[in-house]
Amino acid sequence: MNYRPLFALLALLAVQGISKAQTTPSTVADDFKQSSLNQPGQEYPQVNSQGYARFKIKAPMADSVKVSLGLGGRGGTRLTKGADGYFTGTTEGPMDEGFHYYHLTVDGGTFNDPGTLNFYGSTRWESGIEIPAHDSDIYALKDVPHGHVQQILFPSKSTNTSRRAYVYTPPGYEKERSKKYPVLYLQHGWGEDETAWSNQGHANLIMDNLISEGKSKPFIIVMTYGMTNEVRPGPGALRNFKIDAFQTVLTDELVPYIDANFRTMADRVHRAMGGLSMGGMETHTITLAKPELFGSYALLSGGLYNAKELEGKAKPNLIFMSAGSRERPDGVRNAATELKGTGYNAVAYVSENTGHEFQTWRRSLHELAPMLFTK
Amino acid sequence: MNYRPLFALLALLAVQGISKAQTTPSTVADDFKQSSLNQPGQEYPQVNSQGYARFKIKAPMADSVKVSLGLGGRGGTRLTKGADGYFTGTTEGPMDEGFHYYHLTVDGGTFNDPGTLNFYGSTRWESGIEIPAHDSDIYALKDVPHGHVQQILFPSKSTNTSRRAYVYTPPGYEKERSKKYPVLYLQHGWGEDETAWSNQGHANLIMDNLISEGKSKPFIIVMTYGMTNEVRPGPGALRNFKIDAFQTVLTDELVPYIDANFRTMADRVHRAMGGLSMGGMETHTITLAKPELFGSYALLSGGLYNAKELEGKAKPNLIFMSAGSRERPDGVRNAATELKGTGYNAVAYVSENTGHEFQTWRRSLHELAPMLFTK
Numbered sequence: 001m002n003y004r005p006l007f008a009l010l011a012l013l014a015v016q017g018i019s020k021a022q023t024t025p026s027t028v029a030d031d032f033k034q035s036s037l038n039q040p041g042q043e044y045p046q047v048n049s050q051g052y053a054r055f056k057i058k059a060p061m062a063d064s065v066k067v068s069l070g071l072g073g074r075g076g077t078r079l080t081k082g083a084d085g086y087f088t089g090t091t092e093g094p095m096d097e098g099f100h101y102y103h104l105t106v107d108g109g110t111f112n113d114p115g116t117l118n119f120y121g122s123t124r125w126e127s128g129i130e131i132p133a134h135d136s137d138i139y140a141l142k143d144v145p146h147g148h149v150q151q152i153l154f155p156s157k158s159t160n161t162s163r164r165a166y167v168y169t170p171p172g173y174e175k176e177r178s179k180k181y182p183v184l185y186l187q188h189g190w191g192e193d194e195t196a197w198s199n200q201g202h203a204n205l206i207m208d209n210l211i212s213e214g215k216s217k218p219f220i221i222v223m224t225y226g227m228t229n230e231v232r233p234g235p236g237a238l239r240n241f242k243i244d245a246f247q248t249v250l251t252d253e254l255v256p257y258i259d260a261n262f263r264t265m266a267d268r269v270h271r272a273m274g275g276l277s278m279g280g281m282e283t284h285t286i287t288l289a290k291p292e293l294f295g296s297y298a299l300l301s302g303g304l305y306n307a308k309e310l311e312g313k314a315k316p317n318l319i320f321m322s323a324g325s326r327e328r329p330d331g332v333r334n335a336a337t338e339l340k341g342t343g344y345n346a347v348a349y350v351s352e353n354t355g356h357e358f359q360t361w362r363r364s365l366h367e368l369a370p371m372l373f374t375k
Numbered sequence: 376m377n378y379r380p381l382f383a384l385l386a387l388l389a390v391q392g393i394s395k396a397q398t399t400p401s402t403v404a405d406d407f408k409q410s411s412l413n414q415p416g417q418e419y420p421q422v423n424s425q426g427y428a429r430f431k432i433k434a435p436m437a438d439s440v441k442v443s444l445g446l447g448g449r450g451g452t453r454l455t456k457g458a459d460g461y462f463t464g465t466t467e468g469p470m471d472e473g474f475h476y477y478h479l480t481v482d483g484g485t486f487n488d489p490g491t492l493n494f495y496g497s498t499r500w501e502s503g504i505e506i507p508a509h510d511s512d513i514y515a516l517k518d519v520p521h522g523h524v525q526q527i528l529f530p531s532k533s534t535n536t537s538r539r540a541y542v543y544t545p546p547g548y549e550k551e552r553s554k555k556y557p558v559l560y561l562q563h564g565w566g567e568d569e570t571a572w573s574n575q576g577h578a579n580l581i582m583d584n585l586i587s588e589g590k591s592k593p594f595i596i597v598m599t600y601g602m603t604n605e606v607r608p609g610p611g612a613l614r615n616f617k618i619d620a621f622q623t624v625l626t627d628e629l630v631p632y633i634d635a636n637f638r639t640m641a642d643r644v645h646r647a648m649g650g651l652s653m654g655g656m657e658t659h660t661i662t663l664a665k666p667e668l669f670g671s672y673a674l675l676s677g678g679l680y681n682a683k684e685l686e687g688k689a690k691p692n693l694i695f696m697s698a699g700s701r702e703r704p705d706g707v708r709n710a711a712t713e714l715k716g717t718g719y720n721a722v723a724y725v726s727e728n729t730g731h732e733f734q735t736w737r738r739s740l741h742e743l744a745p746m747l748f749t750k
Contacts, residue, residue: 058485059482063482106434123415141537142537143530146528150523154521167525263549
């Protein structure tokens with residue numbers, strides 16, 4: 001199967017999705033506050049209640065500082081130099097709610113904003129900014145019992161190394177020493193890695209909150225790196241991507257390691273796979289290749305299932321497909337309708353006013369989790 | 376007790392320690408390779424077999440790029456601009472073995488090297504570079520059973536939030552469901568945070584290797600953030616540092632949470648505290664204030680104990696004090712001799728040819744672990 005056109009499209013969406021604009025208000029509200037992702041004690045970047053972002057970068061002898069974040073297709077935000085040696089500027093319009101990657105161009109070189117934390121995306125650690133969302137409550141850090149996110153190093157003979165994964169264990173996992181849990185294998189997108197779902201996605205906080213409200217069963221989430229070949233920066237890397245090696249790592253090495261080292265319910269009904277963007281493509285391929293391993297499937301801005309390809313295979317308990325409203329939401333809606341018509345438990349979810357970005361995927365996980373492992 | 380002078384000294388050591396030089400060879404060996412801490416696919420920075428570091432930064436319209444890393448007191452390494460728009464340069468002499476923080480100054484602004492991973496130090500995420508060490512085997516990623524490092528969020532009433540800690544559980548912890556383990560509480564230095572001991576220190580790999588060789592008992596390590604008040608960047612932050620609030624978090628909130636949520640041997644004999652630099656100062660204060668909680672103490676480039684202050688308190692099983700040979704190693708040696716003379720089990724360790732940097736502390740943990748919990 002040739003995924004090149006689809007991967008190219010996903011990469012394009014990922015780049016364009018960064019800087020979609022909402023309707024531009026007539027005045028810019030004067031209520032800028034530090035972004036929640038700033039490094040300790042850093043005043044900038046700031047965001048206001050309308051979703052504008054404001055930047056301030058010290059570079060006294062530089063001629064030009066540009067921020068990659070801004071209005072779609074207009075090349076980001078060019079900062080203006082002040083007499084104090086600081087470059088400042090505000091996005092031309094409001095940004096979409098949620099998390100955005102960005103970087104600076106300082107006199108022609110690519111650097112991160114020293115004011116913010118870094119997040120792995122676009123095959124590099126990028127600056128991150130958070131535009132407060134109306135529904136940020138779903139991933140807020142609350143005074144509820146918290147699960148743990150642990151880094152594991154699992155042996156991988158096929159790639160001749162120990163590979164890293166992160167494992168979310170739900171609240172109570174340590175105390176209830178004989179209870180067994182279902183497992184969701186959850187993949188990141190192209191250019192990201194196994195840190196994305198916790199750092200950018202707040203998967204652990206989303207689950208902690210859902211579980212404390214009794215809305216989701218407690219389950220384990222496993223997140224690992226979805227590429228096994230040498231990946232060089234740039235879109236060219238996708239051309240060389242082969243899923244076979246990753247499938248071996250996931251199904252022959254990671255799944256057995258998790259089942260041996262965590263208290264899992266080790267059957268297909270209690271094992272799900274999902275992923276965002278490229279991780280959705282991986283989910284699609286691997287669940288179709290190994291239907292005996294996974295009982296529920298989730299594609300988050302990452303392709304569609306159709307009845308034909310599922311025919312004759314072990315029937316999934318759930319097929320979840322989602323997209324941001326700025327992507328092509330009719331695709332997931334139509335696919336779900338079609339699958340339901342042929343007897344599948346298929347669900348479409350569309351995140352309003354978001355694109356190919358993490359706010360879509362945070363919301364998607366929040367919708368998906370309550371539907372998982374309910375049988 | 377007034378720690379200001381000691382904190383100021385530690386901060387000074389931390390800054391100076393970055394760029395100590397060894398003897399300069401007459402020729403620079405032409406065997407530069409990528410630093411092991413580079414971002415995926417990044418060719419620079421590079422290091423050679425003698426410990427020189429070489430940098431290459433794209434900034435076509437910049438006038439000046441400087442690297443903070445270089446010979447002590449000579450202001451780092453100034454890069455030279457080439458016709459291709461890249462600035463390049465090599466440190467004037469070899470660097471000490473091990474991990475070094477650094478950053479760039481690009482036209483007067485402070486940025487990280489886009490080629491490397493970032494590490495939290497100096498109250499900001501800094502670039503990191505690794506000079507291959509002759510004893511790097513102690514923290515190498517090997518094909519041995521690996522423990523897990525998990526992020527926990529523990530409730531803290533005293534600071535009115537959920538606070539983050541990392542917990543290393545040794546290999547086999549998940550499988551051996553009734554075994555209980557001793558615990559080492561291990562603190563970072565000033566300007567660092569709870570990520571330092573895993574990221575920069577490789578504490579998990581050091582333990583995995585020691586345990587697989589039968590040289591250390593398996594135990595849990597807990598690492599949390601050692602400052603609780605608002606910390607602003609700059610040395611001034613230390614002036615406002617008060618240990619009381621952190622002591623409350625550690626002894627009244629974190630220790631009970633760990634004992635409730637992990638399979639610990641919850642008595643003083645099986646609970647140790649250690650820390651590097653400022654974390655050593657914290658260890659010193661807290662173990663003297665709460666001798667009923669901790670049975671073994673470790674100060675890594677972080678002060679000394681004397682017999683007088685220990686008098687009349689529950690006797691520690693072990694007092695471990697270490698320093699790099701470029702610090703003041705006689706201090707730890709003399710203190711250990713004195714303590715041994717008054718009947719304490721005190722050990723001094725000096726790391727050769729290293730300063731107030733992580734190579735000293737990696738080696739210190741490697742020496743300390745086999746001595747812990749042996750009774």
